[in-house]
Amino acid sequence: MQIHQLALAAGLAASLAASLVPAVALAQSTAPEQKTPNEQVITPEVDRRDIKMPRFPSNDFEIGIFAGTYSTQNFGASAVAGLRAGYHITEDIFVEGVLAQTKVSDEDFRQVLPSGIFTSPKQKLSYYNLSVGYNILPGETFIGAKRAKASALYLIAGVGSTRFVEQRRQTFNVGMGNRLFLTDKAALQIDLRDHIFSLDLLGKRKNTQNLELTGGFTYFF
Numbered sequence: 001m002q003i004h005q006l007a008l009a010a011g012l013a014a015s016l017a018a019s020l021v022p023a024v025a026l027a028q029s030t031a032p033e034q035k036t037p038n039e040q041v042i043t044p045e046v047d048r049r050d051i052k053m054p055r056f057p058s059n060d061f062e063i064g065i066f067a068g069t070y071s072t073q074n075f076g077a078s079a080v081a082g083l084r085a086g087y088h089i090t091e092d093i094f095v096e097g098v099l100a101q102t103k104v105s106d107e108d109f110r111q112v113l114p115s116g117i118f119t120s121p122k123q124k125l126s127y128y129n130l131s132v133g134y135n136i137l138p139g140e141t142f143i144g145a146k147r148a149k150a151s152a153l154y155l156i157a158g159v160g161s162t163r164f165v166e167q168r169r170q171t172f173n174v175g176m177g178n179r180l181f182l183t184d185k186a187a188l189q190i191d192l193r194d195h196i197f198s199l200d201l202l203g204k205r206k207n208t209q210n211l212e213l214t215g216g217f218t219y220f221f
Contacts, residue, residue: 059185059220062086066191066216070102072125072164073208074201078102080212092135096156101126104164117201118165127195129160129173141180150181162197169197179218187218 063085070080082100089095103122110116133156141151155176162171175193182188195210 060088062088062218062220064189064216064218066100066189066214068191068212068214070100070125071211072102072104073199073210075104075106076108078104080214082214084216084218086133092138094133094135094154095130096133096158097128097130098160099126099128123165125162125164127160127162127171129158129171131156131158131160131173133177152179153177154179156191156193162195164199165201167199169199171195171197175212185220187220188215189218190215 063083065081065083067079067081069077071077080100080102082098084096084098086094086096102125104118104125105122106117107121110121133154135152135154137153139151140148142148153176157174158172160171160173162169173193173195175191177189177191180188191212191214193212193214195212196207197210198205199208200206
């Protein structure tokens with residue numbers, strides 16, 4: 001009798017185990033899948049575009065006009081006008097080319113010598129040069145109490161040629177100037193130069209010192 005009861009209990013246990021296996025398998029199959037913390041839930045779909053970067057002007061080049069007074073040694077001062085063009089190699093160093101002309105009078109000599117020094121009372125003096133400049137004091141200039149404009153004080157020197165009374169002479173120039181920027185592309189410029197060249201008009205050839213003071217307008221691009 002006990003053997004029969006044991007056999008019946010073993011059969012029931014086996015039947016219960018067999019019925020639980022599918023339920024456990026179904027529970028495992030329907031359990032939510034666990035995602036790793038770094039897994040991306042949504043994959044973005046972005047169309048990549050080719051973008052052309054804008055080209056900004058460097059404002060390294062400049063052109064300008066100027067006018068002022070040119071004092072020719074032994075012949076006095078006269079009005080001068082010209083053109084300038086330049087290129088800024090760095091923020092402090094630049095090169096500049098200048099072409100200008102003036103008219104020189106020998107009126108003072110004609111009061112002593114009726115025939116004068118020149119063949120006519122006035123003779124044209126023209127020159128060109130190529131110079132190198134260096135900004136020694138870049139900063140700001142205040143206009144009134146609340147407005148300030150960028151400015152730069154510079155030194156400049158170069159070499160060129162002067163044509164005067166049918167003579168063409170090699171000319172050295174040294175000087176200084178100040179540039180006041182009205183905008184990023186426009187500036188006012190004051191320039192003081194000494195043009196040094198030899199001249200033979202009074203029977204003796206000698207070096208002359210010819211001072212020039214000008215003001216002008218410069219455009220950068």
